[in-house]
Amino acid sequence: MGTGTGIGRVRGLGSAKSGAHHWWHQRLTAGSNLLLMLWFVVSLLRLPSLDYIVVTQWLSSPLAALPLALLVISVFYHFRLGLQVFIEDYVHDEALKLASIVLLNFYVIGAGATALFCILKIALGGAAA
Amino acid sequence: MLVSILHRATGTALATAGVLCFLWWLVALASGSEAYGIFHSWVIGGGAAHPLVNGLARLVGIGLTWVFFQHLCSGLRHLLLDTGAGYELKINKTGALMTLVASTVITVVIWLAILVGF
Numbered sequence: 001m002g003t004g005t006g007i008g009r010v011r012g013l014g015s016a017k018s019g020a021h022h023w024w025h026q027r028l029t030a031g032s033n034l035l036l037m038l039w040f041v042v043s044l045l046r047l048p049s050l051d052y053i054v055v056t057q058w059l060s061s062p063l064a065a066l067p068l069a070l071l072v073i074s075v076f077y078h079f080r081l082g083l084q085v086f087i088e089d090y091v092h093d094e095a096l097k098l099a100s101i102v103l104l105n106f107y108v109i110g111a112g113a114t115a116l117f118c119i120l121k122i123a124l125g126g127a128a129a
Numbered sequence: 130m131l132v133s134i135l136h137r138a139t140g141t142a143l144a145t146a147g148v149l150c151f152l153w154w155l156v157a158l159a160s161g162s163e164a165y166g167i168f169h170s171w172v173i174g175g176g177a178a179h180p181l182v183n184g185l186a187r188l189v190g191i192g193l194t195w196v197f198f199q200h201l202c203s204g205l206r207h208l209l210l211d212t213g214a215g216y217e218l219k220i221n222k223t224g225a226l227m228t229l230v231a232s233t234v235i236t237v238v239i240w241l242a243i244l245v246g247f
Contacts, residue, residue: 027211030204037201045242050173052165055158079144086137111148118159125159 022081029078036071056122065123069116076112080104132203132225139200147193195236202228 043064047054058064083104091097157168170176172190174183206224209215215224 027208030208034201034205037197041239045239050169052158052162052169055165059158076148079140079148082137082140083144086141111152114152115155118155121159 022084026078026081026085029074029081032070032074033078036067036074039067040071059119059122060125062123065119069119072112072115072119076108076115080108132206132228135199136203136207139196139203142196143193143200146189147197150189150193191236191240194239195232198235199228199232202231 043058044050047058059068084101087097087100087104091100154168154172157164166176170178171182172186174180203225206215206228209224210221215221
Protein backbone atom coordinates (compact mmCIF):
# COMPACT_ATOMS: atom_id res chain seq x y z
CA MET A 1 0.00 0.00 0.00
CA GLY A 2 1.54 3.28 -1.10
CA THR A 3 1.96 6.20 1.21
CA GLY A 4 2.97 8.98 -1.11
CA THR A 5 0.63 9.22 -4.07
CA GLY A 6 -3.10 9.81 -4.00
CA ILE A 7 -3.91 6.51 -5.69
CA GLY A 8 -1.68 4.66 -3.21
CA ARG A 9 -3.66 6.05 -0.31
CA VAL A 10 -6.99 5.30 -1.94
CA ARG A 11 -6.26 1.68 -2.87
CA GLY A 12 -7.98 -0.52 -0.32
CA LEU A 13 -8.04 2.33 2.14
CA GLY A 14 -11.36 3.99 1.46
CA SER A 15 -13.57 4.98 4.35
CA ALA A 16 -15.26 1.57 4.36
CA LYS A 17 -11.91 -0.28 3.86
CA SER A 18 -13.63 -2.56 1.37
CA GLY A 19 -16.29 -2.47 -1.30
CA ALA A 20 -14.35 -2.66 -4.54
CA HIS A 21 -14.58 -6.46 -4.53
CA HIS A 22 -18.11 -6.35 -5.99
CA TRP A 23 -16.90 -4.28 -8.93
CA TRP A 24 -13.77 -6.42 -9.32
CA HIS A 25 -15.61 -9.76 -9.19
CA GLN A 26 -17.99 -8.49 -11.85
CA ARG A 27 -14.99 -7.88 -14.15
CA LEU A 28 -13.25 -11.09 -13.15
CA THR A 29 -16.29 -13.22 -13.99
CA ALA A 30 -16.79 -11.18 -17.18
CA GLY A 31 -13.43 -12.52 -18.32
CA SER A 32 -14.12 -16.12 -17.33
CA ASN A 33 -17.61 -15.89 -18.87
CA LEU A 34 -16.08 -14.73 -22.12
CA LEU A 35 -13.77 -17.76 -22.36
CA LEU A 36 -16.29 -20.34 -21.12
CA MET A 37 -19.24 -19.08 -23.16
CA LEU A 38 -17.17 -19.00 -26.35
CA TRP A 39 -16.11 -22.59 -25.62
CA PHE A 40 -19.76 -23.54 -25.00
CA VAL A 41 -21.15 -21.89 -28.16
CA VAL A 42 -18.40 -23.38 -30.35
CA SER A 43 -18.85 -26.83 -28.76
CA LEU A 44 -22.62 -26.82 -29.35
CA LEU A 45 -22.18 -25.69 -32.96
CA ARG A 46 -19.60 -28.42 -33.55
CA LEU A 47 -21.85 -31.23 -32.30
CA PRO A 48 -23.27 -33.23 -35.22
CA SER A 49 -26.78 -32.74 -33.79
CA LEU A 50 -28.53 -31.89 -30.54
CA ASP A 51 -30.06 -35.38 -30.21
CA TYR A 52 -30.23 -36.96 -26.76
CA ILE A 53 -27.50 -39.52 -27.35
CA VAL A 54 -25.13 -37.01 -28.92
CA VAL A 55 -25.47 -34.41 -26.17
CA THR A 56 -25.37 -36.85 -23.23
CA GLN A 57 -22.31 -38.55 -24.66
CA TRP A 58 -20.62 -35.19 -25.07
CA LEU A 59 -21.50 -34.17 -21.49
CA SER A 60 -20.35 -37.48 -20.03
CA SER A 61 -16.79 -36.46 -20.87
CA PRO A 62 -15.00 -34.58 -18.09
CA LEU A 63 -13.61 -32.29 -20.77
CA ALA A 64 -17.17 -31.04 -21.34
CA ALA A 65 -18.77 -31.48 -17.90
CA LEU A 66 -16.06 -29.63 -15.99
CA PRO A 67 -15.99 -26.48 -18.15
CA LEU A 68 -19.80 -26.46 -18.19
CA ALA A 69 -19.90 -26.63 -14.37
CA LEU A 70 -17.34 -23.81 -14.19
CA LEU A 71 -19.44 -21.87 -16.70
CA VAL A 72 -22.52 -22.21 -14.47
CA ILE A 73 -20.59 -20.96 -11.43
CA SER A 74 -19.01 -18.06 -13.31
CA VAL A 75 -22.11 -16.97 -15.24
CA PHE A 76 -24.48 -17.31 -12.28
CA TYR A 77 -22.17 -15.37 -9.95
CA HIS A 78 -21.79 -12.72 -12.67
CA PHE A 79 -25.54 -12.26 -13.14
CA ARG A 80 -26.13 -12.25 -9.38
CA LEU A 81 -23.77 -9.27 -9.09
CA GLY A 82 -25.26 -7.60 -12.15
CA LEU A 83 -28.90 -8.01 -11.14
CA GLN A 84 -28.03 -6.78 -7.63
CA VAL A 85 -26.77 -3.49 -9.10
CA PHE A 86 -29.83 -3.38 -11.36
CA ILE A 87 -32.16 -3.77 -8.35
CA GLU A 88 -30.22 -1.26 -6.24
CA ASP A 89 -30.43 1.32 -9.04
CA TYR A 90 -34.06 0.93 -10.03
CA VAL A 91 -36.00 -0.32 -6.98
CA HIS A 92 -36.31 2.63 -4.63
CA ASP A 93 -38.77 1.30 -2.05
CA GLU A 94 -36.61 -0.16 0.74
CA ALA A 95 -38.89 -3.11 1.58
CA LEU A 96 -39.32 -4.01 -2.06
CA LYS A 97 -35.57 -3.68 -2.60
CA LEU A 98 -34.84 -6.07 0.27
CA ALA A 99 -37.45 -8.53 -1.01
CA SER A 100 -35.98 -8.33 -4.51
CA ILE A 101 -32.46 -9.00 -3.24
CA VAL A 102 -33.67 -12.00 -1.20
CA LEU A 103 -35.55 -13.33 -4.23
CA LEU A 104 -32.47 -12.83 -6.41
CA ASN A 105 -30.33 -14.85 -4.00
CA PHE A 106 -32.91 -17.64 -3.82
CA TYR A 107 -33.14 -17.65 -7.62
CA VAL A 108 -29.40 -17.79 -8.27
CA ILE A 109 -28.72 -20.46 -5.64
CA GLY A 110 -31.74 -22.55 -6.66
CA ALA A 111 -31.06 -22.31 -10.38
CA GLY A 112 -27.32 -22.80 -9.92
CA ALA A 113 -27.74 -25.89 -7.73
CA THR A 114 -30.21 -27.35 -10.24
CA ALA A 115 -27.83 -26.78 -13.13
CA LEU A 116 -24.81 -28.24 -11.31
CA PHE A 117 -26.80 -31.27 -10.15
CA CYS A 118 -27.98 -31.96 -13.70
CA ILE A 119 -24.45 -31.69 -15.09
CA LEU A 120 -23.11 -34.09 -12.43
CA LYS A 121 -25.97 -36.52 -12.99
CA ILE A 122 -25.29 -36.67 -16.72
CA ALA A 123 -21.52 -36.76 -16.28
CA LEU A 124 -21.48 -39.45 -13.59
CA GLY A 125 -24.56 -41.38 -14.68
CA GLY A 126 -22.69 -43.63 -17.06
CA ALA A 127 -23.57 -44.23 -20.67
CA ALA A 128 -26.68 -42.73 -22.23
CA ALA A 129 -29.80 -44.86 -22.08
CA MET B 130 -26.45 6.02 -24.09
CA LEU B 131 -28.52 3.44 -25.96
CA VAL B 132 -25.76 0.86 -25.82
CA SER B 133 -25.16 1.46 -22.12
CA ILE B 134 -28.80 0.83 -21.20
CA LEU B 135 -28.84 -2.09 -23.65
CA HIS B 136 -26.04 -3.68 -21.62
CA ARG B 137 -28.32 -3.76 -18.56
CA ALA B 138 -31.38 -4.81 -20.56
CA THR B 139 -29.57 -7.64 -22.34
CA GLY B 140 -27.93 -8.75 -19.08
CA THR B 141 -31.30 -8.92 -17.37
CA ALA B 142 -32.81 -10.81 -20.32
CA LEU B 143 -29.95 -13.33 -20.29
CA ALA B 144 -30.21 -13.82 -16.51
CA THR B 145 -33.94 -14.57 -16.77
CA ALA B 146 -34.99 -15.89 -20.19
CA GLY B 147 -31.53 -17.14 -21.11
CA VAL B 148 -30.97 -18.95 -17.81
CA LEU B 149 -34.46 -20.50 -17.85
CA CYS B 150 -33.94 -21.86 -21.39
CA PHE B 151 -30.53 -23.22 -20.37
CA LEU B 152 -32.09 -24.86 -17.29
CA TRP B 153 -34.90 -26.40 -19.33
CA TRP B 154 -32.31 -27.93 -21.67
CA LEU B 155 -30.15 -29.27 -18.79
CA VAL B 156 -33.03 -30.58 -16.65
CA ALA B 157 -34.59 -32.29 -19.69
CA LEU B 158 -31.21 -33.79 -20.55
CA ALA B 159 -30.74 -35.10 -16.99
CA SER B 160 -34.29 -36.43 -16.81
CA GLY B 161 -33.86 -38.90 -19.64
CA SER B 162 -34.58 -39.33 -23.31
CA GLU B 163 -38.35 -38.88 -22.97
CA ALA B 164 -38.14 -35.48 -21.26
CA TYR B 165 -35.40 -34.41 -23.65
CA GLY B 166 -37.61 -35.52 -26.56
CA ILE B 167 -40.23 -32.93 -25.51
CA PHE B 168 -37.57 -30.20 -25.38
CA HIS B 169 -36.20 -31.35 -28.72
CA SER B 170 -39.59 -31.42 -30.45
CA TRP B 171 -40.52 -27.98 -29.10
CA VAL B 172 -37.24 -26.19 -29.70
CA ILE B 173 -35.56 -27.98 -32.58
CA GLY B 174 -38.51 -29.60 -34.33
CA GLY B 175 -39.11 -32.83 -36.15
CA GLY B 176 -41.40 -34.07 -33.38
CA ALA B 177 -44.97 -33.82 -32.20
CA ALA B 178 -44.89 -30.09 -31.55
CA HIS B 179 -46.77 -27.74 -33.90
CA PRO B 180 -44.51 -26.02 -36.52
CA LEU B 181 -45.71 -22.70 -35.11
CA VAL B 182 -44.10 -23.62 -31.77
CA ASN B 183 -40.83 -24.42 -33.56
CA GLY B 184 -41.03 -21.14 -35.43
CA LEU B 185 -41.51 -19.21 -32.18
CA ALA B 186 -38.69 -21.17 -30.52
CA ARG B 187 -36.44 -20.28 -33.43
CA LEU B 188 -37.32 -16.60 -33.04
CA VAL B 189 -36.49 -16.81 -29.32
CA GLY B 190 -33.23 -18.56 -30.20
CA ILE B 191 -32.25 -15.90 -32.73
CA GLY B 192 -33.26 -13.18 -30.29
CA LEU B 193 -31.24 -14.69 -27.43
CA THR B 194 -28.24 -15.13 -29.75
CA TRP B 195 -28.28 -11.42 -30.58
CA VAL B 196 -28.91 -10.47 -26.93
CA PHE B 197 -25.98 -12.63 -25.83
CA PHE B 198 -23.51 -11.25 -28.36
CA GLN B 199 -24.68 -7.68 -27.77
CA HIS B 200 -23.99 -8.17 -24.04
CA LEU B 201 -20.62 -9.79 -24.83
CA CYS B 202 -19.57 -6.97 -27.19
CA SER B 203 -20.70 -4.12 -24.94
CA GLY B 204 -19.11 -5.97 -22.01
CA LEU B 205 -15.80 -6.01 -23.88
CA ARG B 206 -16.29 -2.30 -24.60
CA HIS B 207 -16.84 -1.64 -20.89
CA LEU B 208 -13.65 -3.53 -20.02
CA LEU B 209 -11.77 -1.28 -22.47
CA LEU B 210 -13.43 1.83 -21.02
CA ASP B 211 -12.43 0.63 -17.54
CA THR B 212 -8.80 1.08 -18.56
CA GLY B 213 -9.54 4.77 -19.09
CA ALA B 214 -9.33 4.55 -22.87
CA GLY B 215 -11.90 5.60 -25.44
CA TYR B 216 -13.69 8.47 -23.73
CA GLU B 217 -13.18 10.92 -26.61
CA LEU B 218 -16.65 11.66 -28.01
CA LYS B 219 -16.07 10.34 -31.50
CA ILE B 220 -14.22 7.17 -30.46
CA ASN B 221 -16.75 6.47 -27.75
CA LYS B 222 -19.66 6.76 -30.14
CA THR B 223 -17.94 4.64 -32.81
CA GLY B 224 -17.22 1.95 -30.21
CA ALA B 225 -20.85 1.89 -29.11
CA LEU B 226 -22.04 1.55 -32.71
CA MET B 227 -19.46 -1.18 -33.36
CA THR B 228 -20.99 -3.36 -30.63
CA LEU B 229 -24.35 -3.20 -32.45
CA VAL B 230 -22.75 -4.01 -35.81
CA ALA B 231 -20.66 -6.87 -34.39
CA SER B 232 -23.49 -8.53 -32.46
CA THR B 233 -25.78 -8.35 -35.51
CA VAL B 234 -23.13 -9.73 -37.90
CA ILE B 235 -22.24 -12.61 -35.52
CA THR B 236 -25.94 -13.47 -35.05
CA VAL B 237 -26.54 -13.52 -38.82
CA VAL B 238 -23.43 -15.66 -39.45
CA ILE B 239 -24.31 -18.20 -36.73
CA TRP B 240 -27.90 -18.58 -37.84
CA LEU B 241 -26.97 -18.81 -41.51
CA ALA B 242 -24.59 -21.61 -40.49
CA ILE B 243 -27.36 -23.37 -38.55
CA LEU B 244 -30.20 -22.88 -41.05
CA VAL B 245 -28.36 -23.03 -44.36
CA GLY B 246 -25.48 -25.11 -43.11
CA PHE B 247 -22.33 -23.85 -44.80
